[in-house]
Amino acid sequence: MKKIILPLLLLVTLASCKKDGDKVDQKLADLIAAKDIKGIQAYKERQKFKMDSINNVMAQIDKNLKALGVSPLASGVVSVVKMESSNFVHSVDIQGNVTTDQDVMVQPQFSGMLTLFVKEGQNVSRGQVIGRVSDGGLNDQYQQAKIQVTTVQAQLQQVKSSANLAKITFEKQSALWKQKIGSEFQYLQAKTNYESAQKQVAAAQSQVSATQKAADAVKTSLARTAITAPFSGVVDQVVTQNGQVVSPGTNIVKLISLGQMKIQADVPENYLAKVKVGTPVKVFIPTLNKTISSSIKLVGNFINPDNRTFKIEIPVSGQTGVKPNLLAQVQIQDYINPNSLQVPAQYVYEDGEKKSYVVIANNINGEDGIAKRVYVQLGEQSQNAVEITTGLKTGDMVITDGSKNLTDGQKVKISN
Structure with a gap:
């Protein structure tokens, strides 16, 4: 008789959940249509409690079935990942700008008619006479x-x-x-x-x-009367042509040195303690589809009161195609742990009490295993993974695909 009552109770519960689920889905749809952010967030929290409640019910059902001599079958195929120490990198993404200290307008020191000896795109050496005034x-x-x-x-x-x-x-x-x-x-x-x-x-x-x-x-x-190059570089622009009368202060040519290129970027002040001279960075230049590995050369000592940021400089000299004023995406690696246990972020869950947990596979025998919820402490989070500081150990088999709705003690089938 007990074997008949339990399935009937389960069917009634599931039917009730489906009916309530239809109502909840409609409520969610209304909240989304109204763009009610706070309402959606509150709805999310309520669903977490319901999920925990359902999981507890499922666990009680499995426990009672087991007491009645019914061995629950594996309820699905899951994937697992074995915990091993690996290098974890946390980074801060900001936008920067390519610049150079050697970017000047060359001007004459004497008044008279100009004779220019260079053209745009020409390389010149420090001290080279690039023009002369009569x-x-x-x-x-x-x-x-x-x-x-x-x-x-x-x-x-x-x-x-x-x-x-x-x-x-x-x-x-x-x-x-x-x-x-x-x-x-x-x-x-x-x-x-x-x-x-x-x-x-x-x-x-x-x-x-x-x-x-x-x-x-x-x-x-x-x-x-001689106009000389103040440094070695390339004539980026000819401003004043031959035969024109010039005087001190007249822009003749724009001279740029491509050998002293750097990235300047503004970093939020809350990263001040982590960002130091020598901190490794990766710079991506979208226009060139180019990634450059470098490190921070200069950290500013001034916090801009307007946007609460400080400046950093990253050398990128000797890189083909890199020119002043190009936009750059800067990834600052502000935290590195070479011996970290990490789990893909989507497989770390939160219960109704906002405690973080993962699901691991225990008692593995061939393809069979038992699901177990393990509460963990989280460290830094990268774009795709979360660092686990406590709760897991090397060798643990964390269930990934198929872990979301598993309950403690539930049998699982592990895919190869």
Whole structure:
């Protein structure tokens, strides 16, 4: 008689659940149609309690069937995954921008007509003359100044020769005078001539110095007519063409160095303790469909009060096709555990008390096993997996596909 009553009770319960389920589904449909977010969330929580209640009922039914001598059959084929230590990586995804410190507009230092020696796309070296401004006669002035310098230098040499001769004469006359040889007049005349020669040398030296300074000033002005590359790079844009009159402040060409490329990105402040210099990152450039492995080179010390973020810089030099202002997707690996137990996120469940659990297969004999609910503590969560810190051990067989509605003690068939 008991064997007949139990199936009848089960059928009545299932029929009632189906009737209630139809009502619940209609209520859910109404909540979705009304876009009632809070209502949908509350509905979800209620269903969790109902799911636990149904699972408890199923467990009680299996327990009673077992007490009556009925061995429940495996209720479905499930898949399992064996727990083994593996590398777990948690990452933060943010958007960045490719930039370079060496990205400048080159400007002249002198006014005049422009002659440009480069074109767009041309590579140039640091210090290379890429253009010149007409000198307005400065070159002629400099040539004249050099001639003047040469002339006064020759005059200085002549004065120095005369002064050297006057020195020798004075020294000889001084020696004779000490021996009471010769007249005082001869001694004083030699002394006066030597002193006069020294003054002439000093005057000639001053003239050479002044002439040289004047020549150097003209040379400096002439050098400013040359427009040179401040660093090695590529001419990205020619702004001003040949023949135009330019002055200091006029943009001539845009010069970019592709050898010093980096990614700049803003990171939310709550990651400040985890993001450090040397933290590994992966950079994806969507335009190039390219992934670059790098690490953080600079972490900013300032929190932007407008968006509560701090800046980081990631070097990406030497990468073909990477150009300033390209958008980049930055994946910061802020947590790595090389000996982690992890489970695919969709197979970690929550009961009505918000406790996390997984279902494992125990007493495995060939393809047969017994389902068991195991409560676990969760660590970090990646895009596809959850780190399990306690509750599981190496070798446990976690049921994946087919685990959602299993109850403790339920027999399962394990697929190969």
